[in-house]
Amino acid sequence: MLHRVxxxxxxxxxxxxxxxxxxxxxxxxxxxxxxCQPHPFVVWLGRQLPRAVMTMLVIYCLKDVNLxxxxxxxxxxxxxxxxxxxHVWKRQMIVSIFGGTxxxxxxxxxxxx
Numbered sequence: 001m002l003h004r005v006x007x008x009x010x011x012x013x014x015x016x017x018x019x020x021x022x023x024x025x026x027x028x029x030x031x032x033x034x035x036c037q038p039h040p041f042v043v044w045l046g047r048q049l050p051r052a053v054m055t056m057l058v059i060y061c062l063k064d065v066n067l068x069x070x071x072x073x074x075x076x077x078x079x080x081x082x083x084x085x086x087h088v089w090k091r092q093m094i095v096s097i098f099g100g101t102x103x104x105x106x107x108x109x110x111x112x113x
Contacts, residue, residue, distance in 0.1 A: 071111045079104035 032038050058080065065073040083100030090096065 071107075075104055075107035075111060078107055 032042075062073075062076055062080070065076045067073045079100045082103045083096050086099040087093070087096035
């Protein structure tokens, strides 16, 4: 037997999801406001997580690169090098990501497959 979802159930679901999202986003501000210093572990996480996330993104982006067939992963490897060079040069993540992505897309179109 199928259960039909009513408009009230949909509305309640949206309201609950919204309330939880707002609470989760506001929680760090409520916990760390008031001038107290955060725990050293939280400070350490704040320094380490950006590197960890970027490393996981690079691994995810390169996991399906095929080095045995033309173009032998060249677009991806060149784009990674351009992204790294842009980041070392400009130190702005958005410039690095957009620049590397643009180079990758351009190379996909230009290199023969």
